[in-house]
Amino acid sequence: MTRRTRRLSGIAAGALVAMALVTPPAHAQDHAATQDVLNRYQQKAGPGAAVHAGDDTGSWTLSSGSASISEQRAITSADHFRIASQTKTFTAAVVLQLFDEGAVDLDAPIEQYLPGVFGGNYDGTVITVRQLLNHTAGLVRDPAGAKAEANGTYTLAALVKAAMDDAPQGEPGGGHKYSNAGYLVLGLLIEKLTGQSVGDAITERIITPLGLTGTSFPKPGERALRSPFVPGYQGIRVGGFFFWFDATTLAELSVWSSAGAMESTLDDLARFQRAIADGELFSPNALAEMRTTVPIAPEAPQNYGLGVFTLPLSCGGEAWGHNGVLPTGHASITMTTDDGRFASAMTNANFMPSDPSAFDLIDAALCEDA
Structure with missing residues (x-):
C-alpha cells in the first residue's frame, strides 16, 4: 500500500466511523418523516447534514452523519459555515434599503450610479439595477482573469473590470442567466452609495440590527470560520465509499x-x-x-426575484429564500413562508444530490406540520 493510498483509506475510514457513531437527535422521533429525508440526503451529500426548522411557536434541529470526519459530532443550528450565494440575499436587502431611501431607482441604468465602470462587452446605459438583481442583465457568470492584490486578495473594482472583457451570457432584459459578476457590481454600487465597504454596509444595516451574532462578512484574506464551525469537504465517491479532504480554508473568499x-x-x-x-x-x-419574479428556466418550478427565489411546496403555497454552494465544501438553503414557517439546511460538502434534493429536504421540513 502506498503512502497516498494509506492516507485516503484513513480519511475514508474516519468518515465512516464518525457517521456511524453519531446518535440521532432527540427530535428525530418527533419529526420522523423529515429525518428520513435528511438521512437519505446526507448519504448522497457530505459527511454530515442538518436542517433547522420551525414556526412562530418554536424550532427544532435534526442532524445526520457528522460535522467532522475526525470526530463524532452532530451539526447544530449554532455551527458556523460558508453560506455561499445566500450572501446574495443580504446584498439585495441593502440595495432595497437604498431603494427605500431614494438613493436607487431599480429601473435606472447602472451607468447612472457607476459611470465609466461598464465597458468592453457591456453597455451600462442599457443594463438596469433590477436586471443585475434578478440575473437578467446578461453578464458573465464569473469574472475571469482578475488581477489580484500583492497579498492574493481581490477588490470589487478589479473583479468587475475583469468581467467587462468576458463574453455575455445573454442580452440585457433577456432570460434569467445566473451571474456572480452581477452581484459583484451590486457590491460596488453599495460601496459607492454608502461610502462603506460592502461588508461594513451589510454589517451595519442587516447583521447588527437583527442581532445575527453568528453571521459575518470576511475581510480580504480572512478564511477561517469562527468556532464552533462545520469543516467543509471536497472529495470523490469510489463505489460505496467517500474520500474526503478538508477544503474549509482553501479558497480566497474576496x-x-x-x-x-x-x-x-x-x-x-x-x-x-x-x-x-x-x-x-x-x-x-x-x-x-x-x-417580482422572472422564470429561472422554462422547465424549472422556481422563479427568481431580487435576491430570492420561490419554491412551490407539496403541501400548497410557496416558500421564499435562497441557496448556496461554494468550493469551501459547504452547500446550504434557507426558505420561509408568509405564515411563519421556516427551514434552513446545510451539508458539509459541495455536492448537490437530486434524489432527494435540498429542495425535497426543505419541503419535508416546511410541510411536516402544515
Missing part, C-alpha cells in the same frame, strides 16, 4: 465578495429570512419589488 463570501449559522439564516418576510428590513413596497 473573489466572491458580495456574491458569496459570508459566514453564518442555520439559526441566523432562518432569522434573517423571517425578518425579510415580516417587514423588518425594508418597506412593503420594497418587499413587493423583491418578490
Whole structure:
C-alpha cells in the first residue's frame, strides 16, 4: 500500500466511523418523516447534514452523519459555515434599503450610479439595477482573469473590470442567466452609495440590527470560520465509499465578495429570512419589488426575484429564500413562508444530490406540520 493510498483509506475510514457513531437527535422521533429525508440526503451529500426548522411557536434541529470526519459530532443550528450565494440575499436587502431611501431607482441604468465602470462587452446605459438583481442583465457568470492584490486578495473594482472583457451570457432584459459578476457590481454600487465597504454596509444595516451574532462578512484574506464551525469537504465517491479532504480554508473568499463570501449559522439564516418576510428590513413596497419574479428556466418550478427565489411546496403555497454552494465544501438553503414557517439546511460538502434534493429536504421540513 502506498503512502497516498494509506492516507485516503484513513480519511475514508474516519468518515465512516464518525457517521456511524453519531446518535440521532432527540427530535428525530418527533419529526420522523423529515429525518428520513435528511438521512437519505446526507448519504448522497457530505459527511454530515442538518436542517433547522420551525414556526412562530418554536424550532427544532435534526442532524445526520457528522460535522467532522475526525470526530463524532452532530451539526447544530449554532455551527458556523460558508453560506455561499445566500450572501446574495443580504446584498439585495441593502440595495432595497437604498431603494427605500431614494438613493436607487431599480429601473435606472447602472451607468447612472457607476459611470465609466461598464465597458468592453457591456453597455451600462442599457443594463438596469433590477436586471443585475434578478440575473437578467446578461453578464458573465464569473469574472475571469482578475488581477489580484500583492497579498492574493481581490477588490470589487478589479473583479468587475475583469468581467467587462468576458463574453455575455445573454442580452440585457433577456432570460434569467445566473451571474456572480452581477452581484459583484451590486457590491460596488453599495460601496459607492454608502461610502462603506460592502461588508461594513451589510454589517451595519442587516447583521447588527437583527442581532445575527453568528453571521459575518470576511475581510480580504480572512478564511477561517469562527468556532464552533462545520469543516467543509471536497472529495470523490469510489463505489460505496467517500474520500474526503478538508477544503474549509482553501479558497480566497474576496473573489466572491458580495456574491458569496459570508459566514453564518442555520439559526441566523432562518432569522434573517423571517425578518425579510415580516417587514423588518425594508418597506412593503420594497418587499413587493423583491418578490417580482422572472422564470429561472422554462422547465424549472422556481422563479427568481431580487435576491430570492420561490419554491412551490407539496403541501400548497410557496416558500421564499435562497441557496448556496461554494468550493469551501459547504452547500446550504434557507426558505420561509408568509405564515411563519421556516427551514434552513446545510451539508458539509459541495455536492448537490437530486434524489432527494435540498429542495425535497426543505419541503419535508416546511410541510411536516402544515
